[in-house]
Amino acid sequence: MANTIVIPSSMLPEDGRFGSGPSKIRIEQVHALDAGAKTLLGTSHRQAPVRQLVASIREGLSDFFHAPEGYEIALGNGGASAFWDMACASLIARRAAFGTYGSFSAKFAKSAASAPFLEAPVRYDGEPGTYRLPEYTEDVDAYCWAHNETSTGVAAPVRRVAGSVEQDAITLIDGTSAAGALPVDVSQTDAYYFSPQKAFGSDGGLWIAVLSPAAIERAASVEHSATLDGARRWVPPFLSLTTAIENSRKDQTLNTPSVATLIMLENQVRWLNDNGGMDWATARCAKSASIIYDWAERSEYARPFVADPDARSHAVVTIDLDDAVSANQVVAVLRDNGIVDTSGYRKLGRNQLRIGVFPSVEPSDVAALTACVDYVVERLAD
Numbered sequence: 001m002a003n004t005i006v007i008p009s010s011m012l013p014e015d016g017r018f019g020s021g022p023s024k025i026r027i028e029q030v031h032a033l034d035a036g037a038k039t040l041l042g043t044s045h046r047q048a049p050v051r052q053l054v055a056s057i058r059e060g061l062s063d064f065f066h067a068p069e070g071y072e073i074a075l076g077n078g079g080a081s082a083f084w085d086m087a088c089a090s091l092i093a094r095r096a097a098f099g100t101y102g103s104f105s106a107k108f109a110k111s112a113a114s115a116p117f118l119e120a121p122v123r124y125d126g127e128p129g130t131y132r133l134p135e136y137t138e139d140v141d142a143y144c145w146a147h148n149e150t151s152t153g154v155a156a157p158v159r160r161v162a163g164s165v166e167q168d169a170i171t172l173i174d175g176t177s178a179a180g181a182l183p184v185d186v187s188q189t190d191a192y193y194f195s196p197q198k199a200f201g202s203d204g205g206l207w208i209a210v211l212s213p214a215a216i217e218r219a220a221s222v223e224h225s226a227t228l229d230g231a232r233r234w235v236p237p238f239l240s241l242t243t244a245i246e247n248s249r250k251d252q253t254l255n256t257p258s259v260a261t262l263i264m265l266e267n268q269v270r271w272l273n274d275n276g277g278m279d280w281a282t283a284r285c286a287k288s289a290s291i292i293y294d295w296a297e298r299s300e301y302a303r304p305f306v307a308d309p310d311a312r313s314h315a316v317v318t319i320d321l322d323d324a325v326s327a328n329q330v331v332a333v334l335r336d337n338g339i340v341d342t343s344g345y346r347k348l349g350r351n352q353l354r355i356g357v358f359p360s361v362e363p364s365d366v367a368a369l370t371a372c373v374d375y376v377v378e379r380l381a382d
């Protein structure tokens with residue numbers, strides 16, 4: 001029976017957290033909380049110690065992403081989901097085009113569709129397991145898609161739609177599960193936004209955005225100009241990107257942030273940069289991902305869900321299992337053995353494993369995981 005399979009401890013990964021977000025938090029990040037126990041935790045975010053922490057995060061991310069001249073790092077409360085609504089309120093002037101190919105990319109499009117002051121968005125819908133980019137569209141002022149569709153394990157290219165700059169359209173990329181794990185040229189984007197509980201291995205609750213001068217300008221013009229019917233658009237202060245930028249420039253947030261999240265994020269950004277920055281992080285994730293894809297290609301009962309090798313994510317790996325092997329059972333046995341959060345995205349509804357291979361995850365632990373899956377599957381068959 002499933003719950004009697006015990007994986008020998010010598011086979012187990014050192015750390016059993018393989019979630020696609022929340023994801024593994026390194027012990028050094030937790031120790032950083034201890035180090036800040038009396039100087040940072042429980043102190044004002046408007047005073048120098050916490051503001052220095054935010055400054056270090058902003059500088060560190062600017063380095064990590066090789067932010068071009070004029071680009072700024074902004075942050076605020078609410079996570080990437082809040083940034084979608086902020087983009088609807090503060091960045092899309094009239095109408096946006098979306099590439100949607102999974103749960104997360106579709107959610108932003110739905111937000112835009114429900115905003116009464118925006119025209120109906122133009123959607124380019126792809127099938128789960130593939131990606132779809134928005135195409136050049138007349139009369140849109142923003143193009144939006146996700147760098148990594150976390151629900152399916154698909155990574156999409158990030159480059160501006162041809163003609164978009166000439167029509168003054170901005171490019172808004174959801175980098176939530178990609179940022180820190182996949183290579184990106186942020187000069188191809190105007191907002192590259194993400195939350196810290198994926199590759200940056202912190203807790204959730206924050207959004208962070210790398211913003212171009214065009215995005216900063218767009219927010220100011222949208223927030224100060226009239227809508228189609230001549231009325232002024234109501235931009236709630238919480239959704240005002242301009243206000244967020246003003247606070248970020250002072251190394252603050254509009255309202256009180258979780259200081260613990262900031263401490264763990266700051267530690268992770270420093271760790272990534274000290275090890276070699278984006279090149280190092282993305283090579284490490286590519287290595288971990290290839291361990292799983294190669295194993296699945298060799299396996300008799302597993303195969304990569306994403307058919308196009310170029311679209312296979314190096315951040316979130318999705319593996320289909322044969323019908324004869326129940327992914328739910330495998331996931332449950334793994335969990336009983338301390339290996340957690342390997343289930344597929346619920347709404348995708350496939351017989352699938354989904355494994356987060358963010359920079360904090362050791363490639364050797366990923367190799368151990370594949371051996372553990374084989375061990376479990378062999379014994380489930382008995």
Ligand SMILES: *Cc1c(COP(=O)(O)O)cnc(C)c1O
Pocket residue numbers: 021078079080081082104105146148149150174175176177195204205206
């Ligand atoms: C996790 C995720 C989100 C949502 O992030 P929250 O911090 O929960 O708002 C959005 N987009 C993508 C691609 C994600 O992976």
